[in-house]
Amino acid sequence: MRWPWTKQDSELDREINFHLDQITAEYVAAGVTEKEARRLARIDFGGPEQIKDECRDVSRWRWLNDLGQDLRFGWRMMRKAPVVTWAAALSLALGIGANTSIFSLMELVLWRSLPVPRPEELVLVNWQARDFPQGLAKGGAGHMFPTGDGDDVGDMFSLDAVQKFQREANGKALLATYNFSERVSCSYEGRSSVADERPVDDKFFQVPAVNAAAGRVFLPAWRAAAGDPTVALRQE
Amino acid sequence: MDLKRSDLLQGTLDLLILKTIEHRPLHGYAMAQRILETSREVLAVQQGSLYPALHRLERKGFIQAEWREAESKRMAKFYSLTPSGRTQLAEEMDQWQRYARAIQWVLQAEGAAS
Numbered sequence: 001m002r003w004p005w006t007k008q009d010s011e012l013d014r015e016i017n018f019h020l021d022q023i024t025a026e027y028v029a030a031g032v033t034e035k036e037a038r039r040l041a042r043i044d045f046g047g048p049e050q051i052k053d054e055c056r057d058v059s060r061w062r063w064l065n066d067l068g069q070d071l072r073f074g075w076r077m078m079r080k081a082p083v084v085t086w087a088a089a090l091s092l093a094l095g096i097g098a099n100t101s102i103f104s105l106m107e108l109v110l111w112r113s114l115p116v117p118r119p120e121e122l123v124l125v126n127w128q129a130r131d132f133p134q135g136l137a138k139g140g141a142g143h144m145f146p147t148g149d150g151d152d153v154g155d156m157f158s159l160d161a162v163q164k165f166q167r168e169a170n171g172k173a174l175l176a177t178y179n180f181s182e183r184v185s186c187s188y189e190g191r192s193s194v195a196d197e198r199p200v201d202d203k204f205f206q207v208p209a210v211n212a213a214a215g216r217v218f219l220p221a222w223r224a225a226a227g228d229p230t231v232a233l234r235q236e
Numbered sequence: 237m238d239l240k241r242s243d244l245l246q247g248t249l250d251l252l253i254l255k256t257i258e259h260r261p262l263h264g265y266a267m268a269q270r271i272l273e274t275s276r277e278v279l280a281v282q283q284g285s286l287y288p289a290l291h292r293l294e295r296k297g298f299i300q301a302e303w304r305e306a307e308s309k310r311m312a313k314f315y316s317l318t319p320s321g322r323t324q325l326a327e328e329m330d331q332w333q334r335y336a337r338a339i340q341w342v343l344q345a346e347g348a349a350s
Contacts, residue, residue, distance in 0.1 A: 015264065015313045016287065022265040022308070023283070046284035054288035062295055 012055055016048050116208040125165075128153045136161045141179050176203040205232070249281065249289050251332060254298065254317065254325040261316035263306060264290060290315060298324050 020041050027037035042048060078085040113119035127136055128151050135158065142156030157165075157177070166175050181198035205217040217232050256267050256274075268283045293299045298321035306312040317325065 011313070012287075014311070016284075018263065018306070018310060018312045019265045019268075019283065021310075025308075044283055046282045048284065051284035051287050055291045058288055058291040058295060 012052055016045075016052060020045055020048065114208065116210055118209070122208060124155070125157075126153050126155050127157075174203055174207045176207040177201045178204060247328075248332075249285065250293060251325070251328045252279070252281070253286065253289060253293060253315075254321060254328065257299065257315055257317055258322075258325060261302070261304075261314040263312035263314050265312070267315075293321070297321070 020038075023041035023044050024034075024037045027040050028034060032040065045051070114122065116122070127133060128147065129136075130151055132138075132152065137154055137156050137158055139158045140156030140161075142154060144152055144154035144156070146152055162175065162177055169175055177200070179199040181196045184195055184197040185192060186195050187193070202218045205211070211217060212232060213235070218230055252271050253267060256262060256270050262270065264283070264286050267286060268281055271279055271281050290299070290301075294301055294315070297318055299315045300318050301313050301315050303311050304314045
């Protein structure tokens with residue numbers, strides 16, 4: 001079997017075999033038997049296997065030798081020009097630092113998936129329209145921004161629209177809605193603080209299929225008991 | 237007198253190889269033959285020891301190798317000098333001649349004293 005990395009070895013074999021055959025032929029021409037000639041050739045040559053090892057060592061360890069020389073040379077040069085060395089080290093440090101922070105930010109914002117069972121199935125529904133879509137969005141609360149080419153994009157939907165979506169989805173998809181968040185003040189065990197409060201519907205935690213770390217999230221049956229709001233707290 | 241491999245002064249083999257292929261490419265066997273011939277059978281280089289030296293010289297860029305058909309119609313690896321090998325040969329020959337001349341002066345001075 002021939003591999004690229006055995007090429008050098010087989011070339012060495014061929015080269016040395018050629019030489020051995022030449023000495024052997026010399027002895028045979030002088031009247032020695034083939035077998036004896038071969039033996040004498042090996043003695044004259046001086047241990048073919050050992051020679052091959054020496055040849056391999058030449059190529060095998062040279063890089064280490066070279067590397068050592070290069071490192072020592074590099075070190076001497078750096079000692080000779082400390083300003084250049086520090087400038088190079090500093091620019092490397094800044095470059096690496098900047099790259100690392102940019103990539104961590106991008107990872108956080110763009111690439112990391114939500115820590116839920118099937119993040120790829122989650123979608124945020126928006127609408128895009130030339131004029132405000134009365135039937136679809138009137139009465140909903142959310143954000144709206146222009147796309148730049150005359151359209152608007154919004155994430156608010158009317159109650160009618162949401163109920164229609166739920167009927168049409170017909171169990172094949174889960175739909176949850178949420179409202180604006182607002183700052184509220186709250187107090188617990190005598191300590192008061194400010195919190196963000198966001199009204200959500202009863203399917204809000206079912207959609208991403210997450211549960212509370214402690215206690216429980218909303219139960220659908222509780223919906224009937226309107227006017228008795230339930231709160232899920234998030235730990236910061 | 238029969239100089240064995242260890243009897244060759246350190247670094248001499250490289251010089252002998254470079255000189256032997258100064259004018260035409262040779263394979264290892266022919267080099268050993270030629271060194272023996274031109275040294276009037278005094279320098280019998282251990283033939284195998286040529287190869288580590290050849291590989292080292294090739295690595296250093298002093299010689300280059302090429303597979304060619306030898307007289308026996310078989311393919312053999314022929315070595316020839318590179319331009320930097322030619323420079324190296326000139327330098328080493330110069331060094332060696334100065335060294336040999338200096339040794340000779342010392343020996344002659346000793347001879348004159350006795």
